[in-house]
Amino acid sequence: MAFNTLFSSILLQLCLASIGLAAPVSTEAMDNSWQYGTGGGLVGLIVLILDIIVFVEILKSRRTPVQKLIWCLVVFLFPVLGLIIYYLFSNRSAYQRDSGYESLA
Template identity: 55%
Template sequence: MFNVVLNLLLQFSLAALALGAPVVQDVSATTAGNSWQYGTGGGIIGFIVLVLDIIVFIEVLKSNRPPLHKLLWCLVVFLFPIVGMIVYWLFSNRAEHNSGGSYEPLP
């Protein structure tokens, strides 16, 4: 059941990213100067951040933290994708909360 929900969440998030892409009235050739705005450079970096955030979400959900702590970490990473991910990797004490790869059932 969880895999189905996770799969749907990932599909909807990718669809939302595709539909939320900026559209420009005046389409011109992308140069190195504006590639961060509308070109491929910003898309690649955005995709890398998305993949790393999804890895953090999966790691948080697999951990043996209390459900409230899981929710708070997921909210921090969701609301602040780059900063939240860095804060999680630096300050979350991941080794202590590693559950060994299995999901913990909620009480």
């Protein structure tokens, strides 16, 4: 139980750190925010939102804690490429949590 709490705490800190990394890369006047890629602007905001969605999906899955940590690190370290790798190679349907509701007879 203590490991799960520690694991959740670490992943929460990684998620919060990703918000800080979404700041603009340059302090110069930003006439065109698209030139900064995932460092800021609209593209950075979209990537950040998609990363958070992936983190939540990973944490709610039935994967082992080590698998969750590895997937979160891949998405955290490589935001755009990690999203693509996760959606292509993670076998999401096999690890989806059941809804928890029983079907009516």
